[in-house]
Amino acid sequence: MLCVKSPDLIGMKTTNNDLKEGKHMKNKDKPLTRTRASRSSIKKNKTIYLMLLPGICFLLVTSIYPIVWILRFMFYNYTSFGEFEFIGLQNFVKLAKDEIFFESLINTVIYASGKLVLTMPIAFLLAYFLNMKIKGRNIFRSVFFMPTVISVSIMSMVFYLIFNPYNGSANQLLLNWGIIEAPINWFSREKAMLTILFVAIWGAVGNYMIYFLSGLQTIPQEIYESADLDGAIGWRRLWYITLPMMSPIIQVVVMLAITQAFKDYETILVMTAGGPNGKTNVLYLYIYKLMFPMGDAAGSVVLQYGYGSAVAFVTAIFVGLITIFYLQWSKKMQETY
């Protein structure tokens, strides 16, 4: 411990202590070198903290401050009138009786599971196909990935026009081809969620396809060659070789997809704003509506900041728990197989 190797603060403190004792030391060279080392390490640390400062400011302002704010105001009655008072756990009592909350919870689960169940296999199959040596695979990859670079809100608006029941091109095309006889109301109580899911999957498949593709590329080619010799081709190869080898990557991708699917609400906000009759109201959209006015309704509704914070807190815990359950479950699955 005589020489300071790492320029960290803890190391610095020990050198300072050593220095005081160093007066009684017979060897005078060592304290001298240590002074130099500690001086330069103080200077270095100052520079490093200065360099870290902007990042930490952004972290504090944009991430930590809102969390602290929510943790405080979820115990308050705080509306857009401006005054607030401490009400203890009353927001949570209110939440336990809130029908819209539970309806949104069910919608969120329907939306997220629907999105996952459809997006994951489609993305995986496309990745599997595009990992084969086929002509034009780079073009297909670029095409399938393209929706992920375009604004979700803009595309949701375009889809809103495409699925318009009266003048939208979806109905016009289907009518022209004779697939349907009467225009379909894509935003009816039964179909609105399916329409939303279609748009959500349209935007998400390319992203997960690329994740799967990068995983598939890590599987060594020799394994496939020996599988060919054993006669494992086509679907059997996919089922017995590719899927088991990909399972750790699938696990991570599905986890990312779960957290994302529960967070989504931009498409719904633009397309249906939760309607009709709250049939597409998901939790994060509900939170948004508690905190901000919709469309041009600015100022005409009373917003519930305190209650919204409580809902957001419970929702975040809910999503966190689902992620943890999934991780535990997938770990168990991996151990059994």
Place this chain on the structure above:
Amino acid sequence: MQFKIKKTIGHGVLYTILIAFSIITLYPVVYAILGSFKTNMELMTGGGILPSVFQFKNYLYVWEKANFAKYTMNSVFICFFSTIGALIISSITAYCIERYDFFGKKVIYALYLSTMFIALGAVTLRPLYLLAVQANMHNTLWPIIIIQIGSQGVNIFLITKFIKSIPKELDEAAMIDGCGPFKIYYAILVPLLKPILAVVALFQFRLSWNDYIVPSVFTMTQPDLRPLTVGVVQLKWGTGAASEWHLMMTGAAISIIPILIIYFVANKHFMAGLTDGGVKG
């Protein structure tokens, strides 16, 4: 022989699936871009996917009358500063975390990690809006830029991984030559970081250009500050929405085309960035 026939049939099925998916993927984008050249009547009554006469005046109209020149300028302004800010903050933070030991490093690291996984949704925008009002910044574009830069957690991890692959001897040699940490950062590391910084810039540009919820919340009472996404989607809520389909399409096209051009020039970077940072990380 039999095997060969089976293979061609297999390929036929494969290509049918791929082409069908491509059409579904491309259709709405092509529809929006071609729709921007149609009259409102044409859009409403259907007909071919190609406009009968290309209506370039749609662009002229939205540019001059519907405030889209302003919206585009706002979008460009936000994107520029948000990308620059993200590049500086993520690279400098990643450098400090990866190359130095300092007091509180673990805490900072844990904070970055945890903020990446906490999903509170729009609720976080309310305190930030109130903060912006207090700082008297709510009638500028800066709060939007600051929030879009955010904590940069993902980008920091992406760059940290990249710095790990750069030999530490380079910094040490520079240190012996008398370079301080900051000089090592900008004179030695930044030039080497160019490939990963390109990826970060692309991602941040995409995020910023496409962001809707943050700017829509912050410009609710200030139409003049709206970026393209908000300006276009706002047409949907307007009273004349039914007669403005062609304008909505034109707005959508103005927003889509620049990012598509960037995508077709740099699509390898987009995909590489995802695969490097996402799954393996």
